[in-house]
Amino acid sequence: MNPRLISAAIALSLSAILLGTGVYESVVVAPNLQGAPSSLEHARGFYHATNPGTFFRVISPGTQLFLLLALVCNWSPIPFTRWRLAGALALAILGDVITFKFHYPRNTILFIDPLTRSAADLDRVATEWAAGNYIRIAVILIAVVLVMVSMIRIARDTAPGAYVCSNSSTTR
């Protein structure tokens, strides 16, 4: 195993973890936010020790860090891999930009501010939150595919010489 492959593999695992949690939130959490204000009161009552933010504040920068590491480790050998990993990193950053600009203001309304707005207004905010999450999932999915394709290329490029020789001789 070499650092080029390991850094890409860790970046891939973390991106896929991020994708899995994003899908989990869309499938399990988002539909239950409907039916405000009681649904939001229960969510606030339940998330008293930790909340999803605790998890994403660790996993999201971790993913970006390992994507950057994979990009640095694979900068020079293959231009295609470099740009794919750079694209994945840009998408991971875009995912965070969406989180900060779109989801954070809605998180404040749904989980922090006093529930003084109308039920219809709160439900609309929850619907917007869910729609934004679909975009975030699409962005991360593209990043995962880019890292996966890069990893396949890196795996082929870093195949040990002896293995490649024996493999190509058996193929012929």
Add this chain to the structure above:
Amino acid sequence: MKTAISQSTQHAASPSASDRKEEYSGNRSGPDLGLERSRRGTLGLVSSFLPLLLLSMLFGASSFQLAVDAPNWTGVPALEHYRAFYPVINPGTFFRTLLPTALFALLAALVCNWRPIPATRWRLAGALALMILVGVLTFTFHFPRNKILFGDPLTRPAAYYNQVVTEWVAGDYLRLVMILTAVVLVAVAMIRIARDTAPRELRDSNSSDALKGLLQ
């Protein structure tokens, strides 16, 4: 002119359909074989790609549950809030879809990569066995505790529920370790398949690079 004559001779001497069939099945040309191998290789690679994605997603969702949900299951009021927050769709809905899909994708990857490399076959079979074990653990260990925490009336003392949550979390750590091992096995298998199905020109350039390295 020479080409025209040879083409007409070829046309005149073209074999019958049965002869062609016999010739095709008996002595297939190199490029055809290469194309079929390439198709099989692509299928093998794509089939290993999907379970890796699904298993990593499963690992992500399970670790999210362990890190975000489980610490909040402290005390009867929190469990009441949890039950009220998940009236129809609950985490079970998600896992009941993703786990069988991941199992099916793993089985497909195992079938598609059964023959070429024994090491890959056993890695994928190991991952499948581990994921079946995850299912067994969920049904026999977590389901009864889920029922106590999220189904039955909350009539027992808080200490009892805390004990059940502690057990649930311990079982979940075991489940996460098994999923992570399966992810690693599938990732290593995918790397091996990717190398084995590399286009010939890449292999040749790699082997010539390796030879250059040995000579230097």
